[in-house]
Amino acid sequence: MICSEKISLNDKAVLRHIIIQRYDKCDILVSNVTPDQVIKRKIKPMFRKCFIILTAMLAMAYSQNSIAADKSPKMLTDSIPYKGVFSFGKNKGYIQLPENYDPLKKYPLILFLYGRGGSALNNNFISNEFKVFREKVYRSGYIVAVPGYGTDLWFNESAENITLEMLDFLNKKLSLTQKHYVIGCSMGGGSALVFAAKHKEKVNAVCDIFGVTDYSKFYNEGNYQGSIAKAYGGSPSEKSQVYQNRSAINYIDDLKDIPILVIHGDRDSIVHQQHSDLLVEKLKQANGKVEYIVVPGKGHQNAIIKNLEDRIISFGKKR
Numbered sequence: 537m538i539c540s541e542k543i544s545l546n547d548k549a550v551l552r553h554i555i556i557q558r559y560d561k562c563d564i565l566v567s568n569v570t571p572d573q574v575i576k577r578k579i580k581p582m583f584r585k586c587f588i589i590l591t592a593m594l595a596m597a598y599s600q601n602s603i604a605a606d607k608s609p610k611m612l613t614d615s616i617p618y619k620g621v622f623s624f625g626k627n628k629g630y631i632q633l634p635e636n637y638d639p640l641k642k643y644p645l646i647l648f649l650y651g652r653g654g655s656a657l658n659n660n661f662i663s664n665e666f667k668v669f670r671e672k673v674y675r676s677g678y679i680v681a682v683p684g685y686g687t688d689l690w691f692n693e694s695a696e697n698i699t700l701e702m703l704d705f706l707n708k709k710l711s712l713t714q715k716h717y718v719i720g721c722s723m724g725g726g727s728a729l730v731f732a733a734k735h736k737e738k739v740n741a742v743c744d745i746f747g748v749t750d751y752s753k754f755y756n757e758g759n760y761q762g763s764i765a766k767a768y769g770g771s772p773s774e775k776s777q778v779y780q781n782r783s784a785i786n787y788i789d790d791l792k793d794i795p796i797l798v799i800h801g802d803r804d805s806i807v808h809q810q811h812s813d814l815l816v817e818k819l820k821q822a823n824g825k826v827e828y829i830v831v832p833g834k835g836h837q838n839a840i841i842k843n844l845e846d847r848i849i850s851f852g853k854k855r
Contacts, residue, residue, distance in 0.1 A: 612637060616709055621656050624705035627698050628656040630682040631706075632674060642713045644740075646673065646680040646852065647703070649691070649731070651722030652760065656684030660721040665838035669845045676849055678717075681706055688760075690751070690767040691727035691782060699731065703738065715740035717852035722746055722807060722836065729784035729815075733791050741795040741852050746804055746836055749784040749811045752776070759806065785815055792824035797851045799844065801834030827851070 610618045618633045634643070650659035660666060661682050673680055683702040685695035706712065717740050720728030725747020732739040748754045752772040755764050765771050768778045780786050796819065800812040809830065819826040829847075834840040841848070 613709060624702050627701065628684040629702050630656045630659065630662060630684070632670065632680040633710075634674065634677050634679070637679075639711050642711055643677065643679050644852065645706070645712050645716040646678050647699070647716045647718045647728075647731075648680055648682045649685075649699070649718065649720035649724035649727040650682060651720075651724050652690070652763070653687050654724075655687060656682060660724065660838055663838045665841060669841055669848070672845050672849055678849070678852070679706075679710065679712065688763040688767055690723055690748075690764055691730055692767045692778075695727070696731065696734070700735075713740075714738075717741050717743070719743040719848070720745065720747060721838070723748060725807075726751070726782075726784050726811075729791060729796070730782060730787065732794050732796075733784065733787035736790065736794065739794060741797070742791075743797045743799070743848050743851060744784075744812070744815075745799045745840065746801060746807050747784070747798075747811065748807050749815045751783045752779045754807070754811070755779070757808070785818065788818045788822050788824070792819060792822040795825045795827075795851065797827050797829070797848065799829045799831065799840060799848075801831045801836065801840050803833060803835040806836040 612618055612633060616622050616631060616633075618635065618637070619631070621628055621630055623629075637643070648659075648661045650661065654660065659682055661670065661680065670680075681702060683699045685691070685698040689695035703716075714737075716738055718728040718732055719742070720726070722745070725744040726749055727747075728742050729744055729747060729749065732742045751764065751768075755761055755772050761771070768782065769775050770778075772779045784791070798812050798816055800807075800809050802809055812828065812830075816826055816828045829844065831840050831844075
């Protein structure tokens with residue numbers, strides 16, 4: 537490689553002197569070599585290689601900027617993307633709109649409530665296992681909105697208020713039907729049922745996917761006791777009324793007239809199938825509009841939705 541001395545290419549004498557002095561550090565033969573030949577054989581090719589490398593780097597940077605620009609969400613308004621995270625007040629949510637959204641039409645909304653540990657940026661709806669569901673919902677003309685109510689609130693009063701705040705925000709920004717289809721998984725499944733019971737005027741149907749329906753039972757089974765106690769202000773023995781108010785099993789009379797689809801895996805070791813069994817039994821005793829799917833071989837996992845996407849989507853149109 538040519539040594540990195542700073543020299544004037546017009547000063548050939550100086551160039552030859554430097555080449556001779558630095559012979560031990562250079563890979564050129566200096567005998568019978570003129571400075572012009574050095575420039576032609578070594579220096580110019582080096583500049584040519586540098587130019588090629590620089591051009592490639594610039595092209596790569598341009599490409600990366602283009603990719604980043606492509607990833608920027610397409611916006612419906614300055615505050616709502618067609619797909620992605622949006623802000624409402626101090627909170628965030630995730631939304632997916634039909635591509636051909638028309639403000640002159642009324643659109644059905646899926647209010648999607650995620651499980652424990654989720655957020656607006658990371659939740660069941662945007663998981664890999666829900667990809668087919670997302671695509672089919674998109675084609676069906678639904679708007680989907682996911683409120684970011686925290687990872688461990690177990691639909692306490694704060695989480696409920698955040699959800700209502702998001703709905704108020706979206707009703708002002710979008711053209712929505714009056715009633716919504718509420719879907720939830722795990723913590724979100726129980727939340728969907730409680731939300732429907734407490735806000736029947738806003739709910740068209742519910743899909744509860746392996747949801748917690750009795751929080752006193754769930755707590756006493758040894759599940760997430762610290763997390764639940766923090767959300768509810770204490771244990772079931774200390775805050776029995778809070779646990780009752782957040783457990784769907786105590787809202788049968790309020791739920792019986794709402795179409796409800798319950799889905800549970802028979803190998804669920806986290807939220808035991810009994811949570812759904814008991815809820816469905818009580819709803820049937822009350823002549824409720826309930827349908828129950830037990831999925832063989834599935835545990836507490838998003839993959840339970842596979843091959844049930846069409847059934848879930850169509851259920852939202854029951855009423």
